[in-house]
Amino acid sequence: MRKVFLSVVLTALCATAAAFAAAPATPFDAQAVLEQQKAIRADLDAGKGVYGQLNPATRQEVRERQDKLSRLLQNRRYEDLGPAEQDQARLDLAWIEYAGKTDDDRLVCERVRTIGSNRVERVCKTLAQRRDDRKNSKDNADRALQNRSLSSCKPDALNCI
Template identity: 60%
Template sequence: MSKTLLSLILATACAAATASDTPAPFDATAVLEQQKQIRGDIDAGRGNYGKLNAATRQELRSRQDRLSKLLDGHRYEDLSAGDREQAHQDLSWIQSAGADKVEDRVTCERVRAIGSNRVERVCKSASQRRDEQKNRVDPKLDTPGVRN
């Protein structure tokens, strides 16, 4: 199956689960296949899952292992209500971990240093830019010897 189709299956299952009180059934075989592809992306450092930090990767792997134990050799209908709920929680967490978060997205801009004609490319994540903006000192407000 293609990654797009598997993502669609997971997204549909998660969206249906949040839209109603009873989670929507999913194809256990397709979910297990998708988890194998995600594991491959993690190991190869590809895509959004490949960019995760070590702690998140470890949590993702443990959730995948738990999901594999629940679904291996079973159909959705064979699972108990508690196992179904656990599977939906793990799937939802795995999907959100791999989502392309705006905070993690890196944007680049061309910056010319003061007193120079040389242009540099500066790349920062949204959280880095926000922290930099928060810590920036306004020279008009922070002039030594001037009382505000």
């Protein structure tokens, strides 16, 4: 019984891996990527923006990957690249994009129990979204406390609670 279960699981994993491996990569516009990399390089050189705040070693790595990417894409289209070159271009683009991510862009997931139910739901938000939600909740609570009346009785009311 155990062998049958393991063989079914192994078959399912192989089928899933084959499906992911066979998924075609979506092409990108090489000239648009080169323009985007020029803007990132300007931020790096000027020391501004997210890329300007990177440490020196990461900045150097971004520059090296940008140079390699620009040599690869210069006067070529995505369709002109071979499969290995397409993979390398995608890898360099992903690395450069990840280097520019801040902690605020990091996705954090938590399991939240729905009010009035035992059902648990997975909620994923970036750290920036979570910080904004906390701030908005605090502001709303403060506003509600300021707007509440201290007494539920009005001066002309006959009976007060």
